[in-house]
Amino acid sequence: MTKTLIRGARILGGQPQDVLIEDGVVAEVGSGLDAVGARTVDGDGQILLPGLVDLHTHLREPGREDAETVRTGTMAAARGGFTAVHAMANTFPVADTAGVVEQVWRLGAEYGWCDVQPVGAVTVGLEGRQLAELGAMHDSAAGVRVFSDDGKCVDDAVIMRRALEYVKAFDGIVAQHAQEPRLTEHAQMNEGTVSAALGLGGWPAVAEESVIARDVLLAAHVGSRLHVCHVSTAGSVEIIRWAKSKGWAVTAEVTPHHLLLTDELVRSWDPVYKVNPPLRTEYDVTALREALADGTIDCVATDHAPHPHEDKDCEWGAAAMGMLGLETALSVVQRTMVDSGLLDWAQVADRMSARPAAIGRLAGHGRPVSPGEPANLVLVDPAYRGQVNPADFASRSRNSPYAGRALPGRVTHTFLRGVATVMDGKLA
Amino acid sequence: MQRHLISADDLTRDDAVLVLDTAEELAQVADRPVKKLPTLRGRTVVNLFFEDSTRTRISFEAAAKRLSADVINFSAKGSSLSKGESLKDTALTLEAMGADAVIIRHHDSGAPHRLATSGWIGGSVLNAGDGTHQHPTQALLDAFTMRRRLAPGTGHDLSGLHVTVVGDILHSRVARSNVQLLSTLGARVTLVAPPTLVPVGVDGWPCEVSYDLDAVLGRTDAVMMLRVQRERMRDAYFPTEREYARRYGLDGERMARMPEHALVMHPGPMNRGMEITAEVADSARCTAVEQVTNGVSIRMAVLYLLLGGSEPATPAGTLPGTEGQTALRDES
Numbered sequence: 001m002t003k004t005l006i007r008g009a010r011i012l013g014g015q016p017q018d019v020l021i022e023d024g025v026v027a028e029v030g031s032g033l034d035a036v037g038a039r040t041v042d043g044d045g046q047i048l049l050p051g052l053v054d055l056h057t058h059l060r061e062p063g064r065e066d067a068e069t070v071r072t073g074t075m076a077a078a079r080g081g082f083t084a085v086h087a088m089a090n091t092f093p094v095a096d097t098a099g100v101v102e103q104v105w106r107l108g109a110e111y112g113w114c115d116v117q118p119v120g121a122v123t124v125g126l127e128g129r130q131l132a133e134l135g136a137m138h139d140s141a142a143g144v145r146v147f148s149d150d151g152k153c154v155d156d157a158v159i160m161r162r163a164l165e166y167v168k169a170f171d172g173i174v175a176q177h178a179q180e181p182r183l184t185e186h187a188q189m190n191e192g193t194v195s196a197a198l199g200l201g202g203w204p205a206v207a208e209e210s211v212i213a214r215d216v217l218l219a220a221h222v223g224s225r226l227h228v229c230h231v232s233t234a235g236s237v238e239i240i241r242w243a244k245s246k247g248w249a250v251t252a253e254v255t256p257h258h259l260l261l262t263d264e265l266v267r268s269w270d271p272v273y274k275v276n277p278p279l280r281t282e283y284d285v286t287a288l289r290e291a292l293a294d295g296t297i298d299c300v301a302t303d304h305a306p307h308p309h310e311d312k313d314c315e316w317g318a319a320a321m322g323m324l325g326l327e328t329a330l331s332v333v334q335r336t337m338v339d340s341g342l343l344d345w346a347q348v349a350d351r352m353s354a355r356p357a358a359i360g361r362l363a364g365h366g367r368p369v370s371p372g373e374p375a376n377l378v379l380v381d382p383a384y385r386g387q388v389n390p391a392d393f394a395s396r397s398r399n400s401p402y403a404g405r406a407l408p409g410r411v412t413h414t415f416l417r418g419v420a421t422v423m424d425g426k427l428a
Numbered sequence: 429m430q431r432h433l434i435s436a437d438d439l440t441r442d443d444a445v446l447v448l449d450t451a452e453e454l455a456q457v458a459d460r461p462v463k464k465l466p467t468l469r470g471r472t473v474v475n476l477f478f479e480d481s482t483r484t485r486i487s488f489e490a491a492a493k494r495l496s497a498d499v500i501n502f503s504a505k506g507s508s509l510s511k512g513e514s515l516k517d518t519a520l521t522l523e524a525m526g527a528d529a530v531i532i533r534h535h536d537s538g539a540p541h542r543l544a545t546s547g548w549i550g551g552s553v554l555n556a557g558d559g560t561h562q563h564p565t566q567a568l569l570d571a572f573t574m575r576r577r578l579a580p581g582t583g584h585d586l587s588g589l590h591v592t593v594v595g596d597i598l599h600s601r602v603a604r605s606n607v608q609l610l611s612t613l614g615a616r617v618t619l620v621a622p623p624t625l626v627p628v629g630v631d632g633w634p635c636e637v638s639y640d641l642d643a644v645l646g647r648t649d650a651v652m653m654l655r656v657q658r659e660r661m662r663d664a665y666f667p668t669e670r671e672y673a674r675r676y677g678l679d680g681e682r683m684a685r686m687p688e689h690a691l692v693m694h695p696g697p698m699n700r701g702m703e704i705t706a707e708v709a710d711s712a713r714c715t716a717v718e719q720v721t722n723g724v725s726i727r728m729a730v731l732y733l734l735l736g737g738s739e740p741a742t743p744a745g746t747l748p749g750t751e752g753q754t755a756l757r758d759e760s
Contacts, residue, residue, distance in 0.1 A: 188537075196629030199537040199561035199604055204628070269538040269545075313546075315515050317536030317559065 003027075004418065005035045009043025009379060011369045013345030019048060021375040024418035028371055041413055041423075043379055049349045051083025051114075051376035051414065052330065053356040053365050055146070055175070055253055056229060056301035058322070059085070059116070061107065062100070063092025068306035068396045070104060073326070074113035075394035076304070078421035080326040081378035081411040084115040084357070084365045085304075089126070090151040096121035096132035098140035105142035113421050114414075117362060120144040122163045122174060126152045131163060138170045145361045148175035150229055151276075153211060155181050160215060164224035171361060173251075175227040176215050178236070179277065183207035188317065190263040190278040198266065200316065203278045205233040212236050216243035216250050227359055228252040230303050232277040234287035241296045251359050253301035254288050256325055256332035261285075261401060271312045271319030272401050275305070292351060293342040299355040302329045306397030324400045327393050331407035334382060339408060364417075375418040384410035394427060429733045432544040432553040436564045436608040441585060444613055448572050449582050451722070451729035457494060458725065467736055468497035474527040476518070477503040477556070478534040483696060484556050487720070488531045491727035497735075500527070515539060519548035527551050529735055537561035537601075552734040560599045566695055567605035569726040571613055573719050574650050577691055587614030592644050594620040594676060595654030595703055596665075598627045602654060602695050607635050618644050622676065624665045625656075641676055642685070650691040653678050653703045669702060679705040683713065691715050 008016040011029070018033040019026060059073035068076075070087070077085045087104050089095035095104060101118035108116020120137035124130045126149045137144040147167060154160045154176060163174050184207045189195050191202025212228055216239060219226035228240060231252045243250040257275065262282050265273045273279060291297040305322025312319050333352065337343040343351065357366025367373040388405050390398040414422040421428055429443050439447070457463055473492040475485050485501065492499045502522070515534075522530055529552040532540045537559030544553035557563040571586060579586055591610050597603045597619050610617050617635035619626065626637055638644050645651065656676075658669060666672045673679075683692060692708055694716040700706050708714060 191628050193629040193632040196627035197604070197632065199559055199601060202628060269541045310514065313514075313516055315534065315536045315539040315542045317539070318515070 003038035004041060004415070004420070005033060005038040006041045006043045006048060006379065009046050009048040010345075011048045012349050013047050016044070019369065021377075021415065021418045024375055026369060026371055026373050026375050029369065041379065045381065045383060046412060047345050047380045047382055048369060049081070049345065049378050049380060050353040050366055050369060051378050051416065052081045052352045053360070053362060054082050054085040054302050054304070054326065054329075055227070055299060055356045055360055056150070057085040057087055057304045057326065058090070058306065059087045059104070060091065060306055061104065066308045070107040070116060071111045071113070072394060072396040073304070073306070074108060074111055074116060075427055076326040078113045078414050078416070078427060079394045079411060080328070081330050081380065081414050082114050082326060083376040083378070083414065083416050084117060084362055085326075086146055086360055087116050087118045088150045089119050089121040089148060094121050094125050095119065096124050096126070098133065098136040098142075101137050101142040101144050102140045112416070114416055115365070117146070117360060118142045118144055119146045119148050119150070119175065122147045122149045122154050123159060128152065128154055128156055128159060131159065131166065134163070134167055134172065135170065138172060145170070145172045146175055146227070147172060148177065148229065150175065150177045153177050153179040153181060155211065157214060157218065161218050161222060164219055164226060165222045168224055173225040173227050173359065175229050176211065177229050178208045178211035178215065180207040180211050187278075188274070189266050190280050192263065192281060194263045194266055200266070205235050205280070208233055208277055209235040209239060212239050216240070216248060219250060220246065220248045225249040225251070230255050230258065230277055230301065231288065231297055232258045232280050232284065234284045237287050237291040237296055241291070244296060251298045252296070253299050253356070254292055254297045255303045256300060256329045257323055257401060258288055259285065259292070259336040260332050265401075269316055271314065271316050272323065272399055272403070274316060274319050274321050275323050276321040289336055289340070289342055292337065298359065299351050300329065300333055301356065302326050306395055307399050308397060312399050322399070324390070324393070324395055324397060327395065328388060328400060328402050328407060330380060330411060331409045332402070334409040335407055338382070375415050377415045378411055379413040380409055381412050382409045384408065386410065431734065433564050433730055433734060434540050434544055434553065434555045435562045436567045436605040436612070438564070439609065439612060441612050441614070444568070444571065444609060445583060445585055447568055447726065447729050447733060448575055450733060451572050451725040452582065454728045454732070455722070455725040458721070463494050464496060465494060466496045467732055468492065468495040471497045471528045471735055472526055473497040473499050473529045473531065473731065474522050475499065475501045476522065476530050476532045477501070478532070478539070479504070479557070481533055481557065483720070484533060487723045488556060488727050490724050491731055494724070495728055495731060497731070515543065516546070516548050519543055523549040523551070529554060529731065531556050533557045535559055554730060554734065557601055559601065560604075561601050562605050563601040564605050564609070565723070565727055565730055566602050567609040568730065569719055569723040570606055570652065570693060570695070571609055572722045572726050573693065573715050574691065576722070577715070578649055578689065585613040586610060589615040589649045590618070590647060591615050592618045592620055592648040592651045593654065594641060594651060594678070596625045596656045596660060597621045597630070597654070598625045600654050606652065607633050611635065618648070620644060620676065622666055622672070625660070642682065645682055645686050648686060648690055650693055651678065651686065652693040652695070654695065655697060655699055656703045658699070658702065673702055677703050677705065678708050680707040683708050683711065693719060696720065
């Protein structure tokens with residue numbers, strides 16, 4: 001196998017060092033390493049991080065290959081610096097059986113752009129009524145540990161309790177999409193001054209917060225692990241902070257878009273800003289950034305949600321919910337968290353790699369950059385400045401809310417077990 | 429005036445007063461035996477209605493026809509729209525047919541804005557009501573009715589008037605448009621509704637909110653009763669129709685407590701016995717029918733200003749009888 005020497009990169013933002021990759025692992029870290037027989041990558045001025053891990057990706061295959069496939073989605077992931085993604089279960093058919101999760105897992109392994117860890121549905125058909133065969137999905141080749149009805153909320157308290165309890169048998173975790181369904185009937189955007197002005201159905205913060213409050217109490221009661229998907233409100237942050245202060249096994253994620261964008265953008269009526277949970281207010285954005293900084297929110301997850309052009313090229317009410325995230329996540333985090341001084345690069349590695357890998361119990365990812373560890377790495381040029389152009393994306397879809405925006409930083413190289421998936425910003 | 433009329437917020441005070449003044453001028457046409465001007469001859473105006481609304485559609489149709497425009501009615505029922513055609517493809521079709529203006533009513537808030545700003549069509553877009561967002565010509569005709577009755581005169585706005593809007597504010601595009609336009613025109617606005625029917629986030633609006641109708645009636649110059657759909661009861665916005673009518677309906681007794689000059693307005697269609705009793709609806713104070721008449725004048729004015737440009741709407745020589753002697757506008 002080829003050797004690769006990364007010269008002079010700042011590991012986790014520290015002093016420049018050389019990193020030698022050999023046989024898929026980090027062989028050596030130090031100064032003035034011997035490059036004989038090795039391909040050399042100039043890391044000057046760049047940050048070296050463990051490969052990013054996404055707990056929340058919609059790869060759309062099977063069923064909506066017009067929006068994304070495992071192949072294009074993992075190419076987008078590699079471009080974004082990810083070496084592992086968790087593929088959400090709301091496909092057609094739903095990933096609620098061992099057969100579907102194995103298929104997605106095998107496709108990921110076959111293409112090899114990044115590791116694909118399927119998420120299993122909590123309930124059959126995401127219907128919220130009957131538990132899916134969680135054990136079978138765990139025992140399958142896909143080895144599922146994260147279960148979620150994402151896109152829908154497990155709103156029945158008994159079903160949620162049972163799921164939380166049941167997955168303890170194999171150290172699983174339930175990732176909840178917290179959305180009280182009755183409070184969000186006909187909801188189109190965050191409920192507040194903007195929805196009042198636009199006459200769009202309001203999506204109250206309490207619809208998210210009330211479910212999170214119930215779920216942390218349930219998780220505490222049965223002693224299970226709960227993960228809260230895409231936290232979007234300041235009130236949710238308070239509840240999670242309280243649950244953690246009790247020592248309960250609650251973790252949470254925030255999306256890049258909820259760290260940057262607000263519901264004021266809906267005034268444009270551009271459905272590219274239509275997303276579930278909805279964009280909230282500046283007050284919420286500030287609370288989310290602080291929560292990610294102080295560790296109340298454990299990690300960043302993209303909720304990468306590709307949609308074909310026609311599903312966004314329409315009136316707001318007819319448009320699909322969701323936005324792309326994989327190829328811009330790190331830049332948004334740099335902009336909102338690093339450049340603002342809230343996180344250093346070591347903490348970025350924690351929030352975007354180590355923590356999500358630990359929550360998903362994903363072996364070989366989110367590891368330190370030290371000898372003997374798997375060479376899942378990403379090299380980032382933080383000084384890069386450019387405009388987001390979705391036409392350049394590897395994703396099959398183009399629904400990026402950042403189109404035309406200037407965002408800092410660029411992934412120049414991604415390595416999956418020592419094999420470059422991205423070289424000089426291009427798919428390798 | 430801008431090229432489109434999507435929201436009452438698109439109008440400055442001077443724009444709005446210009447519309448009212450133009451409508452006043454055009455209203456004279458309605459009093460003549462031949463109710464037609466050649467102003468928009470050769471222009472094509474499309475009524476694109478995704479939502480049933482005979483009243484609004486025929487009002488726009490009458491307005492366009494009185495200005496001699498060619499009118500095409502395109503409604504959802506029985507057309508490609510009911511077969512799942514997208515708004516975009518419908519728009520491209522209308523564009524290909526050479527529509528100079530599209531009057532759109534749509535069940536989704538924001539649809540007219542998308543139509544106007546997505547590059548699908550080149551003509552003017554006139555919002556005839558979108559979801560629970562805006563209905564700007566309704567607000568204009570309401571303002572026109574108030575000005576005629578309470579502050580008559582070219583160039584006047586509604587400064588000093590106190591207008592009370594009562595009913596389902598949450599789901600009302602009429603209320604949203606009226607709050608904006610009335611405040612632009614200098615009026616003071618109070619919204620009255622049960623708290624369930626006031627939107628969360630109303631605090632940013634240029635108006636006051638009250639839950640007590642009786643407390644505000646004595647100091648109002650016009651009270652605008654909004655239609656309250658009986659179905660709202662099923663979603664627990666209020667307990668029963670009777671309770672709603674008792675607390676927020678306008679009956680003869682309440683009307684008697686209003687100042688003598690005060691108007692009772694209703695955008696129609698009315699729910700007699702719900703938000704308004706028959707006694708009030710049929711009283712001389714109620715302007716509901718007058719509002720319908722004024723609606724045609726206002727819509728003529730808006731169409732003229734969006735499509736016709738800056739020349740006088742009814743210059744000498746173009747009134748009926750001498751029609752055709754002067755071309756109003758170079759059609760090239």
